[in-house]
Amino acid sequence: MNAVQEKVDAFLRDVRNFGLTYPETHVKSPWPGHNDLAVRDKTFAYLSVEGQPFSISCKLPxxxxxxxxxxxRAVPTAYGLGKSGWVSVDWLPGELPDIALIRNWIDESYRAQAPKKLARLVAPPEA
Incomplete structure (x- = not known):
């Protein structure tokens, strides 16, 4: 693996680890090659897998x-999810977004998908 992909994979792990700090979250693998973030088994972020360019889909109402x-490169998420406010963004190989931006998307999506009781336990995101 090259140094560029190693950086992308480390970024992906950081994003996943950040998402797992929210109450009652876990990694969900609905099919091989996916390690999505879920709260009480309800997905709130679809993430790329290691070895691939970074991509993410979140519910961003x-x-x-x-x-x-x-x-x-942002599009409504496929399979009809775009109609419900889901957005997918992928980056070219080696490109990475600002981590604060992705954390804000994770936060918004978690709050949109989590039960209200759990969402209220989370402090507002940093600006």
Whole structure:
């Protein structure tokens, strides 16, 4: 594996570990090659796997339209999820987004998918 992909994989692990800090979250593997983030078995982030370019799909009910305008590679998530506010973004090989941006997306998606009682336990995201 090359140094660029190692950096992407480390970023992916950081994103996954951040998502796992939320109450009652776990990794969900609905089919081989996927390690998605879920709360009480309800997915809140679909993540790429190690060895691939970074990509993420999140439910973004508040910022989704802005994300689709700002990021040329942002699209409504397939399988009809886009109709419910899900947005997918992929980056070219070796490219990485700002970690604070991805953490905000994870936070928004967690709050959209988690039971209200759990979402209230989480402090507001940093600016």
């Amino acid at each position: 508040f910022t989704g339209e802005a994300v689709k305008r700002e990021f040329p």
